[in-house]
Amino acid sequence: MTDRMLRGGVLKGYFDFVLSEHGKDAWQDCILNTNINPKDLKDKDLYPEAYNIDLLTCISDQYGLEELRKVGNYTxxxxxxxxxxxxxxxxxxxxxxxxxxxxxxxxxxxxxxxxxxxxxxxxxxxxxxxxxxxxxxxxxxxxxxxxxxxxxxxxxxxxxxxxxxxxxxxxxxxxx
Ligand SMILES: [Zn+2]
The missing domain is CATH 3.90.1520.10 (H-NOX domain)
Structure with missing residues (x-):
């Protein structure tokens, strides 16, 4: 599983979603809960799958599993x-x-x-x-x-x- 990576652009998209749908406080919470800073992410760079899992889980913890449907749609x-x-x-x-x-x-x-x-x-x-x-x-x-x-x-x-x-x-x- 060590080489399971994904592009930063997707992760940035999740943060953009949270910011546009739920506002700045929610966006900050997302950063605190995951320890991922969207400003450090580069679109084309690769990041561990754990980033993806942490971010998606953070969103479902806050807003429920169905919210992910909106995340996918937005992305x-x-x-x-x-x-x-x-x-x-x-x-x-x-x-x-x-x-x-x-x-x-x-x-x-x-x-x-x-x-x-x-x-x-x-x-x-x-x-x-x-x-x-x-x-x-x-x-x-x-x-x-x-x-x-x-x-x-x-x-x-x-x-x-x-x-x-x-x-x-x-x-x-x-x-x-
Ligand atoms: Zn499945």
Whole structure:
């Protein structure tokens, strides 16, 4: 587990979320509780997975697990690497790019996007990626965010969860 690292940009995004949704005091609490200073984080640098776990857990401790859905949604909409792709407005293209972006951002675990040219649905599978339920809920919100930014009317359902004992985490996206 020692080499499980992720990019600082994601962590900074969590702090931005707390600041914009819950204000400066909540943002300060987050810093105190995790001992992570967002000002020290660099977008492209890699940080231990423990930072991710501590921050997400801190948010769920304060606001409940469902809050992570909003965190994921916020992150999906604000990640610089993806924002410029919105103009393509095609969920399948976006999911492929999201996989590349994922591998760049979280260089551990494995994500697979299963879809084909004709179907209006996709399965996204995470293997050895999520270790806490908070991450799983955040991804649910992230996929909902991807549908929104591509102006796709659809739903996301979490059908399997490795944290809860399944072989992997799986999300089903369906759209019109
Ligand atoms: Zn899961």
């Amino acid at each position: 999906a909409k604000n990640l610089g690497g993806l924002a410029h792709l919105v103009r393509f407005a095609n969920i399948k293209f976006f999911l492929r790019k999201a996989k590349e972006s994922y591998e760049e951002t979280f260089p551990f675990g494995k994500v697979s996007v299963l879809t084909d040219e004709f179907s209006k649905n996709a399965s996204v599978i995470f293997k050895d990626s999520n270790v806490i339920e908070e991450s799983c809920v955040a991804w649910l919100g992230a996929f909902e965010g991807f549908l929104e930014v591509t102006r796709t009317k659809g739903t996301v359902e979490k059908v399997k969860c490795q944290v809860k004992g399944d072989e992997y985490c799986e999300y089903k996206l369906r759209w019109e």
